[in-house]
Amino acid sequence: MRKMISAVAAAALLGSGSIAAQADSLKIGMMLTLSGPPAPLGEHARDGFNLAVEQLGGQLGGVDTEVVIVDDELQPDVGVQRVQALIERDEIDMFVGVIFSNVMMAVYQPLIDNEIITISPNAGPSPIAGEQCSPYFFSTAWQNDQNHEVMGRFAEDQGYERVIIMAPNYQAGRDGLAGFKRHFTGEVVDEIYTQLGQLDFSAELARIAGAQPDAFYTFMPGGMGVNLVRQYRQAGLDNIAFLSAFTIDETTLPAIEEASLGFHSGAQWAPDLDNDVNRAFVEAFEEKYGYAPALYASQGYDAALLIDSAVRAVGGDLSDKEALLEAMRAADFDSVRGSFSFNNNQFPVQDFYSVEAVEREDGVYVTSIVEKVFEDYGDAYAEQCPM
Amino acid sequence: MTQAAEAPAVPSKPRTPWITRSGLAVPLILFALFAVLPPILVVSGETFLLTILTRIMIFAIAAVSLDLILGYGAMVSLGHAAFIGIGAYVVGIMAFHGVSDAFLQLLVVLLATGLFALVTGAISLKTSGVYFIMITLAFAQMAYFTTTSLAMYGGDDGLTLRVRSTVFGMSFLGDRITLYYIVFAALLGAFFLCRTLVASRFGRVLQGCRQSPLRMRALGFSPYRYQLVAYVIAGMLAGIAGALLANQIAFVSPAYMSWMRSGELIFMVVLGGMGTLYGAIIGAFAFIAAEEILSHFTHHWRVIFGPLLIIAVLFARGGLISLIFARRGSG
Amino acid sequence: MLLLLQIKRAEQSIAHRGDAQPPGCSGSDGAPYATGANVNTILLTVQTLNGLQLGLILFLIAAGLTLVFGVMDFINLAHGVQYMLGAYFMVLFYGLTGHFFAGLVLAVLAAILAGLILEIVVFRHLYDRSHLDQVLATFGLILFVNEGVRMIWGSVPISIPTPEILQGAVVLMPGLLYPTYRLAVIGAGIVVAILLYILVTHTRIGMQVRAGAANAPMVSALGVNIRGLFMVIFGIGAMLAGFAGAMAGPIFSVEPGMGDHVLILAFVVIVIGGIGSIRGAFIAALLVGLVDTLGRSFATDFFRLFLDPSAANSVGPAVSSMLIYILMAAVLFFRPAGLFPAPGK
Structure with missing residues (x-):
């Protein structure tokens, strides 16, 4: 229905003979975390986005596209400054970014105040999904809590009664564990918070071994997760189910390898998600970059496809923001994650899966879909969004 | 920095003009530049450079205050960013609770940073050398971890400043040029305050303590008390820089007080040339400008920036300002 | 609300940890983990070993640095x-x-x-x-x-x-x-x-x-x-x-960057130990390793003794992150040149 409205709107616009014709070029500012330990996340998102632009012949929506990529260095104030440079110096038409919520919270206001259409290929902090939502903000990823909620439900479905949950002691960590508990009604035996950047988990693992829960849930991104999973195996805790989100994915699997086999994660996408767009995406991605894409890459790729669809729908006319936003909201494109629509807060309503680490036939370790946990699932904060 | 070479430079030693003898030539040129740049930038449409210049001046305030204790008191603090963070958090937390009056905020910033400096300085100054470096780092880390655990104020994610500071209920810090000149005024104030201090009896005692604490003690001075006062003043000035940073970014984050930031401040001072105050301004300018320019070209900018730092140390003894004076001396 | 409830539950179960024999994991892999009253002793032993191991790695780094x-x-x-x-x-x-x-x-x-x-x-x-x-x-x-x-x-x-x-x-x-x-x-x-x-x-x-x-x-x-x-x-x-x-x-x-965090810890070690002292570095490294590891594992439990659980959950990790810095500040307060200052300095 929405699709039709936007098509009609676009047609009406073209038909009205307005002088605003197709723009000469589309300039997209992209800010990701490309340095420091979390750099792989930003690199995946960047490569995914660039792949789409390249496949579309350097054009999004039929308009020549230039992508200006900057690094936020995971510093909120550096991020704000880089965003201001993108807006004023580079005069970007749209913004794609960022990876981390703390940077997102810092750059959100300057972007929205300048009415820059913003697409997040990763970070989805709850205030932006809730009361601070904006018509200029779209997410092609998820709200931060959702992948944790998936594992909470999964643990519930598996009949685990006692779990220990663990995350780094920072906002996303605390939100993640709260998300896990949203659908899990069993007993949380212990809730452990670790130091951010911690590399040795022997203390925590000893606690887990002592408590002997049915399952262990963790959110431990990047190098922390690599260490945790490997140390978990070394500690011989094989009898306790290992569940996680944003811990075992294609950015960490090259380092974790067989230690992660059989461990479950919550995700909205995996390389073997069965649809044509995705198969083509994964094949092209691996051929071009020589490594398996993680969900961040799929989110970057979808961000480009979303822009492509919207710019195409308005006939390449970037001057009418309202029409462009309307076309964005339609999400009229074939996502690599299959069906996908926007909620009122412009976060995706999508399916979520439990995925499992496997070794592919070519020896590459990837995540693989196990089963669908949520269908057409929106986030918990959408109702607080006044839009 | 090339403009400094155009200063009324006279190689002959006697009869130098007052401006050169006073050591004010370079800073005055710097300040004149800062003063006239905004209209030029606005006219030429390069307004984004205003943002970077404002940031440079904010860090220059912190760097000048660090130079006061580092260059004149030989107190190498690896915890100076903590004061920036505390200043920023005071503004952020007060704004969060609806108190946005700039004067009230300033008062609390000075009290909070002054108190933190007094307590940590009183303990830290019992040590010296690298032990002082590490103990100041320790206190800064404690402040850092405290803010990351402030769940009510966003913890690690930081805190968005809903309202910028207001003066008599009016908000005009959102305007970039106004903010620029307020920061500029603060930098002028900080610079001349530190300069006056350094030239005063207090400053001479402080420098005497650096050269020979023993002699100063013999003369009846207590180095500890002078150093502590300098430490507190420097902390408060850095707190003001933090309050300004919070207003510029409209966001406060624990990242402002990470130890890397403290390290960067030291680099600004050493890079520019310590013990001159204006060297710190040049250092802040060079450091942030180099980072901005290099990162614009490549994401691997650190591969270039690192060796540049090494070269700067090896070949510009006494900091960047030594290059200016070396050139002047030879030519 | 839900959160509070969950934490309370977690609280209770912690109190009973030890005598709970979890279903479905009765040593199926032959993992001889303890269940019973000696769980806390074992936990402490394991943590101490972990602390030693971290301390020894720190010592290897700090020894070169201090020399x-x-x-x-x-x-x-x-x-x-x-x-x-x-x-x-x-x-x-x-x-x-x-x-x-x-x-x-x-x-x-x-x-x-x-x-x-x-x-x-x-x-x-x-x-x-x-x-x-x-x-x-x-x-x-x-x-x-x-x-x-x-x-x-x-x-x-x-x-x-x-x-x-x-x-x-x-x-x-x-x-x-x-x-x-x-x-x-x-x-x-x-x-x-x-x-x-x-x-x-x-x-x-x-x-x-x-x-x-x-x-x-x-x-x-x-x-x-x-x-x-x-x-x-x-x-x-x-x-x-x-x-x-x-x-x-x-x-x-x-x-990349794995050395940065370790570097700060190594500096903490050599400063606590006294610069130039191998013996000081050794003792300080073990001290830092143990304090850090034991602090991380027991700080939250410790604060639960006199704070409500949610407060303990936020205070505990923050304090445990600070512990080594508190340790260093305290050592330097009482011994401004570290535990074993090199002679002649």
């Missing part, structure tokens, strides 16, 4: 980078040879070589400079090497597999299982510490090193080739850091 600082009066921030290089060389040579111990030997040799190259190219020109110049230049080196490593190996963490014979876990006592590799790290750390102790206290070069730590100009005046001595000390430091990096590889992931 270089003490004898050469040179602050080498790039020491953490040498630890990282050790780990990356391990990745490289383990990959090439396919053999853990051959890889280890080659990695350590390469680390020494890299250290000596750095010494000749950069550090040598900094010995007579101020501490601040040294800090600035070696920080530049950190930026360069971190980014260089990233360009070569990428920013994705790399793992080093545990060698075949050190896989698995050892039963130390009934109900106490401990990873073999970690025991090996503890053993290797102790062996190196003893060797270093003998080297420093019972050899001629060690005597010069100790004398250098106390008064370097005097040693030079007495006719000792100070340049040569510096090279030796530097080589030892690079070797120890590289060895630590290579040994840490199978426990920690290998990634």
Whole structure:
């Protein structure tokens, strides 16, 4: 229905003979975390986005596209400054970014105040999904809590009664564990918070071994997760189910390898998600970059496809923001994650899966879909969004 | 920095003009530049450079205050960013609770940073050398971890400043040029305050303590008390820089007080040339400008920036300002 | 509300931890984990071992740092980078040879070589400079090497597999299982510490090193080739850091910037121990390792004794992160030159 409205709107616009014709070029500012330990996340998102632009012949929506990529260095104030440079110096038409919520919270206001259409290929902090939502903000990823909620439900479905949950002691960590508990009604035996950047988990693992829960849930991104999973195996805790989100994915699997086999994660996408767009995406991605894409890459790729669809729908006319936003909201494109629509807060309503680490036939370790946990699932904060 | 070479430079030693003898030539040129740049930038449409210049001046305030204790008191603090963070958090937390009056905020910033400096300085100054470096780092880390655990104020994610500071209920810090000149005024104030201090009896005692604490003690001075006062003043000035940073970014984050930031401040001072105050301004300018320019070209900018730092140390003894004076001396 | 409820539940179950026999995990893998009253003892023992292991790795890094600082009066921030290089060389040579111990030997040799190259190219020109110049230049080196490593190996963490014979876990006592590799790290750390102790206290070069730590100009005046001595000390430091990096590889992931965090910890260690003192570094490293590990595991429980659980959950981790800094500040407050200040300084 929405699709039709936007098509009609676009047609009406073209038909009205307005002088605003197709723009000469589309300039997209992209800010990701490309340095420091979390750099792989930003690199995946960047490569995914660039792949789409390249496949579309350097054009999004039929308009020549230039992508200006900057690094936020995971510093909120550096991020704000880089965003201001993108807006004023580079005069970007749209913004794609960022990876981390703390940077997102810092750059959100300057972007929205300048009415820059913003697409997040990763970070989805709850205030932006809730009361601070904006018509200029779209997410092609998820709200931060959702992948944790998936594992909470999964643990519930598996009949685990006692779990220990663990995350780094920072906002996303605390939100993640709260998300896990949203659908899990069993007993949380212990809730452990670790130091951010911690590399040795022997203390925590000893606690887990002592408590002997049915399952262990963790959110431990990047190098922390690599260490945790490997140390978990070394500690011989094989009898306790290992569940996680944003811990075992294609950015960490090259380092974790067989230690992660059989461990479950919550995700909205995996390389073997069965649809044509995705198969083509994964094949092209691996051929071009020589490594398996993680969900961040799929989110970057979808961000480009979303822009492509919207710019195409308005006939390449970037001057009418309202029409462009309307076309964005339609999400009229074939996502690599299959069906996908926007909620009122412009976060995706999508399916979520439990995925499992496997070794592919070519020896590459990837995540693989196990089963669908949520269908057409929106986030918990959408109702607080006044839009 | 090339403009400094155009200063009324006279190689002959006697009869130098007052401006050169006073050591004010370079800073005055710097300040004149800062003063006239905004209209030029606005006219030429390069307004984004205003943002970077404002940031440079904010860090220059912190760097000048660090130079006061580092260059004149030989107190190498690896915890100076903590004061920036505390200043920023005071503004952020007060704004969060609806108190946005700039004067009230300033008062609390000075009290909070002054108190933190007094307590940590009183303990830290019992040590010296690298032990002082590490103990100041320790206190800064404690402040850092405290803010990351402030769940009510966003913890690690930081805190968005809903309202910028207001003066008599009016908000005009959102305007970039106004903010620029307020920061500029603060930098002028900080610079001349530190300069006056350094030239005063207090400053001479402080420098005497650096050269020979023993002699100063013999003369009846207590180095500890002078150093502590300098430490507190420097902390408060850095707190003001933090309050300004919070207003510029409209966001406060624990990242402002990470130890890397403290390290960067030291680099600004050493890079520019310590013990001159204006060297710190040049250092802040060079450091942030180099980072901005290099990162614009490549994401691997650190591969270039690192060796540049090494070269700067090896070949510009006494900091960047030594290059200016070396050139002047030879030519 | 829900959150509070959950935490309360967690609280209760913690109180009963120990006597709960969880369903579905009655030692199916034969994992002899304790259930019963001795759980806390075992937890404490395991944590203590972990603390020792962290402390020994820290010692390997701190030993070189404190010698270089003490004898050469040179602050080498790039020491953490040498630890990282050790780990990356391990990745490289383990990959090439396919053999853990051959890889280890080659990695350590390469680390020494890299250290000596750095010494000749950069550090040598900094010995007579101020501490601040040294800090600035070696920080530049950190930026360069971190980014260089990233360009070569990428920013994705790399793992080093545990060698075949050190896989698995050892039963130390009934109900106490401990990873073999970690025991090996503890053993290797102790062996190196003893060797270093003998080297420093019972050899001629060690005597010069100790004398250098106390008064370097005097040693030079007495006719000792100070340049040569510096090279030796530097080589030892690079070797120890590289060895630590290579040994840490199978426990920690290998990634760019892995040395930065360790560097700060190593500085904390040498400052607590007293600069130039190997004995001080050893004791301080164990102290830091134990305080950090035990603090992390028990701080939250400790605060739960007198705070409500949600407050304890936020205060505990924050305090445990601060503990080593509190420790350092406290030590320096009472002993401004560390626990074992080098004589003559």
